Amino acid sequence: MRSLLFLLRKEFKQIFRNKALLPLIFVAPIMQLIILPLAADFEVKNINISVVDHDHSSFSQQLISKLTSSGYFRLMDYGSSFKKGLEQIEQDKADIILEIPNNFERNLIKEGEADLFVAANAINGVKAGLGSSYLSRIITNFNEDIRTKWVNKQGESGMSLIDVTTSNWFNPYLIYNKFMVPGILVALVTMVCSYMCSLNIVKEKEMGTIEQINVTPIKKYQFILGKLIPFWIIGMFVFSVGLFIVGRFVYGIVPVGNLLLLYGYLALYLVAVLGLGLLISTVSDTQQQAMSVAFFFIMIFMLMSGLFTSIDSMPTWAQVIAKSIPVTYFIEVVRMIVLKGSGFEDIQQHFLIMVGFAVLLNTLAILNYRKTS
Structure with missing residues (x-):
């Protein structure tokens, strides 16, 4: 223990x-947590629309x-020429064209139906899809309003309307930041711990001090614990600052679940992530090699862990990879505890899986360290 x-x-x-390492450990993650959720917002707004109105009716x-007035669209052009509207799309000044035909109002009143033409710039598939969906929904609401007013004007009561009332649980105002901040915080803690742990041990190799340590009476488990525990504490600190300072005072996120349960899972997760960093250090001889290997894993963690996209929407082979990385489970657990207030019975399977990751990664790292030393 003394050693x-x-x-x-x-x-x-x-x-x-x-002095160069401290900002990377403490300042950079906090700054990224403040900035990234503002950019990682998949709610598409400010869609530029060009309206071609041949009817000019009320x-x-x-x-x-x-x-x-919906807040989703900006009227960039209003005219009566579809060719001009198409030029707006070709010049990237418009994302969607809405063409209103002649006799739109007359057909809607007399015949009970009227056609509209929508053309979307599908280079950005997400923006085109969501923009078209927003536009279709607004047109549907407009149609319902017109029909309701017309029925009331005619004094008819035979038309039945279904009133749908929605209730959003756990995030009632659908604030996207509340969904993204916990996931981004997990990604930042993962990067700090895995990167820094792997680089710290490889630095001993480059300086030659690891050979001196190997010939001392210090046992290998003591050396490994001496490398892992500092970054385990740093990971705890970075997570706490991100959740209770940035999350609380910048984004207004207050954890509704059990904090002891959250930190218990965090402690186990950090053991697994630090085991990955240790494993990377055992197969790397220089810090450049360690950074390259760590970057390979970090990119997979960022894109396939469900941080930005739903795992259920991925192909089957991608879902298998997603379920094979520890970040996936911690992102899900943090969102469950912080936003939903889930208890241990809801995440006990996640605990068992993370125990498996921690044992597997650290065992491989220790065995590989013995082999290369």
Whole structure:
């Protein structure tokens, strides 16, 4: 135990003496957590629309007013030429064209139906799909309003309407940041711990001090613990600052679940992630190699863990990969505990899976360390 305490003292001194390393560990993750959720917002707004109005009726003006007041669309051009509207798309000044035909109001009143033409720039598939969906929904609401007013004007009561009332649980105002901040926080903690742990051990190889440590009476488990524990503590600290300072005071996120349960899973997750960093360090001889290998895994973690896209929408082979990385489970657990208030019975399977990751990664790292030393 005394040898381990000396090693821990040495590691903390090395970390805090490195003036270039400290901002990367403490400042960069906090700044990223403040900025990234503002950019990682998949709610598409400010869609540029070009309206081609051949009718110029009161109904067409009501529809255009409904579009512009929705908050999703910006009217970039209003005219009566589809060719001009198409030029707006070709020049990237418009994303969607709405063409209102002649006799739009007359057909809607006399015949009970009227056609509209929508053309979307599908280079950006997400924006085109969501923009078309928003536009279709607004047109549907406009149609329902017109029909309701017309029925009331005619004094008819035979038309039945279904009133749908929605209730959004756990995020009632559908604030996207509340969904993204916990996931981004997990990704940042993962990067800090795995990157720094792997680089710290490889640095010993480059300096040649690891050979001196190997010939000392220090046991290998003491050396490994001396390398892992400081970054385990740093991971706890970064997560706490991100959740209780940035999450609370910048984004207004207050955890509704059990904090002891959350930190218990965090402690186990950090063991698994640090085991990955240790494993990377055992197969790398230089810090450049360690950074390249770590970057390979981090990119997979970021894109396939369900942070930005739903795992259920991925192909089968991608879902298998997603279920094979520890970040996937921690992102899900953090969102469940922080936003839903889930208990241990809801995440006990996640605990068992993370125990498996921690045992597997650290065992492989220790075995590989023995082999290369």
